[in-house]
Amino acid sequence: MLSEIAFYGALETGLIYGLVAFGIYISFRVLDFPDLTVDGSFPLGAAVSAVLIIHGWNPWIATGAAVLAGMAAGSVTALLNVKLKILNLLASILTMIALYSVNLRVMGRPNVALLSEQTVLTPWYDLGLAYHQVPVVLFLIVVLVALFLLWRFMKSETGLAMRATGANPRMARAQGIATGGMIVLGVALSNGLVGLAGALFAQSQGAADVTMGVGVIVIGLASLIGGEALITPNTVIRALLACVVGAIIYRLAIAFALNADVLGLQAQDLNLITAVLVTLAIVLPGVRNSVVSKFTRKKA
Amino acid sequence: MISADDLRLTFGKGTPLENPALRGMSLTVNQGEFVTVIGSNGAGKSTFLNALAGEVMVDSGQIVVDNQDVTRLPTYKRASRVARVFQDPLAGTCENLSIEENLALAIKRGQRRGLSTAVKKQYLGQFRESLSSLKLGLENRLGDKMGLLSGGQRQAVSLLMASLTPSSILLLDEHTAALDPKTGAFVLELTEKIIEEQKLTALMVTHSMKQALDVGDRTVMLHQGQVVFDIAGKEREGLEVKDLLGLFEKQRGLEVDDDSLLLG
Ligand SMILES: Nc1ncnc2c1ncn2[C@@H]1O[C@H](COP(=O)(O)OP(=O)(O)OP(=O)(O)O)[C@@H](O)[C@H]1O
Ligand SMILES: [Mg+2]
Numbered sequence: 001m002l003s004e005i006a007f008y009g010a011l012e013t014g015l016i017y018g019l020v021a022f023g024i025y026i027s028f029r030v031l032d033f034p035d036l037t038v039d040g041s042f043p044l045g046a047a048v049s050a051v052l053i054i055h056g057w058n059p060w061i062a063t064g065a066a067v068l069a070g071m072a073a074g075s076v077t078a079l080l081n082v083k084l085k086i087l088n089l090l091a092s093i094l095t096m097i098a099l100y101s102v103n104l105r106v107m108g109r110p111n112v113a114l115l116s117e118q119t120v121l122t123p124w125y126d127l128g129l130a131y132h133q134v135p136v137v138l139f140l141i142v143v144l145v146a147l148f149l150l151w152r153f154m155k156s157e158t159g160l161a162m163r164a165t166g167a168n169p170r171m172a173r174a175q176g177i178a179t180g181g182m183i184v185l186g187v188a189l190s191n192g193l194v195g196l197a198g199a200l201f202a203q204s205q206g207a208a209d210v211t212m213g214v215g216v217i218v219i220g221l222a223s224l225i226g227g228e229a230l231i232t233p234n235t236v237i238r239a240l241l242a243c244v245v246g247a248i249i250y251r252l253a254i255a256f257a258l259n260a261d262v263l264g265l266q267a268q269d270l271n272l273i274t275a276v277l278v279t280l281a282i283v284l285p286g287v288r289n290s291v292v293s294k295f296t297r298k299k300a
Numbered sequence: 301m302i303s304a305d306d307l308r309l310t311f312g313k314g315t316p317l318e319n320p321a322l323r324g325m326s327l328t329v330n331q332g333e334f335v336t337v338i339g340s341n342g343a344g345k346s347t348f349l350n351a352l353a354g355e356v357m358v359d360s361g362q363i364v365v366d367n368q369d370v371t372r373l374p375t376y377k378r379a380s381r382v383a384r385v386f387q388d389p390l391a392g393t394c395e396n397l398s399i400e401e402n403l404a405l406a407i408k409r410g411q412r413r414g415l416s417t418a419v420k421k422q423y424l425g426q427f428r429e430s431l432s433s434l435k436l437g438l439e440n441r442l443g444d445k446m447g448l449l450s451g452g453q454r455q456a457v458s459l460l461m462a463s464l465t466p467s468s469i470l471l472l473d474e475h476t477a478a479l480d481p482k483t484g485a486f487v488l489e490l491t492e493k494i495i496e497e498q499k500l501t502a503l504m505v506t507h508s509m510k511q512a513l514d515v516g517d518r519t520v521m522l523h524q525g526q527v528v529f530d531i532a533g534k535e536r537e538g539l540e541v542k543d544l545l546g547l548f549e550k551q552r553g554l555e556v557d558d559d560s561l562l563l564g
Binding site (some may be wrong): 096153156157158159160161163164167169170171172173174175176177178179234 | 310353354355374375376377379380382383386391392393394395396397401404405407408409410411413414415416417418419447
């Protein structure tokens with residue numbers, strides 16, 4: 001069976017990927033904008049926060065800076081699409097590739113260790129919780145706050161305008177909504193959340209690494225699709241809950257799979273497993289939905 | 301008041317498919333007027349309405365709404381003055397948003413949107429009241445997804461949305477064409493009622509010559525991107541479909557393509 005440490009570890013990463021899934025929900029679901037920038041904005045958030053922390057910045061301010069960096073990355077993708085009319089998927093690939101160089105520049109080397117640094121987690125270790133429970137508690141609070149704020153936002157006038165932009169842009173324009181501006185705002189918000197996830201991940205893992213973004217988009221999508229299969233996302237709050245639940249269950253499932261010796265799986269097989277799971281989710285009937293249909297050929 | 305002056309627009313300029321859709325279209329619609337627009341397929345009716353709304357930019361000419369030149373403004377900057385109902389019942393509303401959310405989007409048409417709750421409690425009374433005037437029982441279904449409604453119901457709600465806030469002009473592009481005859485008649489009646497009650501200025505495209513003469517107080521016919529005739533008042537009273545056809549032939553010395561104009 002799964003050890004307690006492995007269990008909490010899965011919860012911890014699950015919560016972090018819950019934030020990623022929020023971001024993917026905004027881009028893929030709300031805006032209907034397939035955005036792969038996240039593979040670059042996740043390590044960007046990690047890199048920015050790690051570098052600021054080793055330069056002695058307050059870890060929360062460093063984390064805030066990571067959010068802003070993610071938002072800037074998202075804005076670049078959205079502007080490439082809105083202003084220069086580059087296809088959304090391609091625009092995001094361009095930003096993602098560019099971010100690989102940016103991240104190396106930010107860190108000055110391929111990875112930055114945070115082992116002896118103060119992080120957002122440091123003060124929480126004094127509260128008397130078991131060591132491996134601390135990140136879970138803190139990240140749960142962060143995720144719940146993000147969920148609440150996102151829920152309120154999606155119910156606000158601006159949030160509703162964003163939802164209309166993704167669902168029916170022509171109608172949105174006719175209602176006086178600047179759809180281009182909404183796309184920039186939404187994709188920025190999405191990547192800001194992913195930057196936050198990257199920053200928290202680096203701090204809980206004790207390092208930022210330039211390769212840590214590989215496959216984040218696919219894991220986030222797997223969480224989103226899985227969550228939606230469990231919780232029908234017919235309201236905003238259910239859709240957001242589906243993101244978190246999907247991400248946690250996904251990480252637990254991975255932890256079980258890696259733990260079961262009979263399967264002979266190892267950590268490096270993770271991306272392969274994820275890709276296979278997402279493929280199954282796309283191919284299996286019943287899980288078909290608009291995110292999925294974006295990646296399959298439409299019949300004419 | 302809205303006036304279009306010498307609008308010209310060519311699709312696919314410089315390609316073999318070059319297609320001049322608007323060729324000097326001029327029309328002034330005065331405050332409170334209800335104008336019906338007819339013309340054969342490809343006459344440029346939809347293009348004209350799209351140009352007024354800002355969905356397509358004209359090559360030349362000028363569009364003035366309430367003394368403001370809006371010729372170069374994008375759709376969303378004209379939305380405070382221009383309200384629309386589309387031909388496709390799916391186009392005017394968001395199917396995965398609820399009825400009340402769609403109405404909340406419309407009540408802010410052309411205004412700044414902030415971070416306060418979109419569906420405000422104080423709107424609900426107004427929403428219920430307007431919906432109950434449709435007599436479709438929708439006032440009890442505010443939370444239902446728009447996608448659950450039939451085409452006619454959606455078109456009725458679209459009309460309501462377009463009239464929820466004041467506009468300088470209401471553009472209707474064959475908004476009953478996709479509905480069955482009975483529902484179409486209901487939506488048309490509703491259109492007349494709303495336009496009359498709220499004293500709206502409206503431009504309605506229709507494929508039915510009879511309808512064009514029966515409703516509204518002025519009728520214009522477009523042909524090849526221009527207005528070929530424009531009748532109102534005494535001249536229009538008692539006019540019948542065959543008179544319209546005669547008028548068209550006299551004006552243009554052309555045979556009208558009967559197939560493309562429903563005489564019914
Ligand atoms: N986006 C476009 N690109 C290229 N050509 C277009 C476009 N939109 C319209 N056209 C062309 O412009 C001309 C006018 O079209 P429009 O849709 O305005 O006609 P209409 O009077 O609304 O016709 P209908 O009665 O069939 O709705 C047509 O020849 C049409 O093919
Ligand atoms: Mg048309």
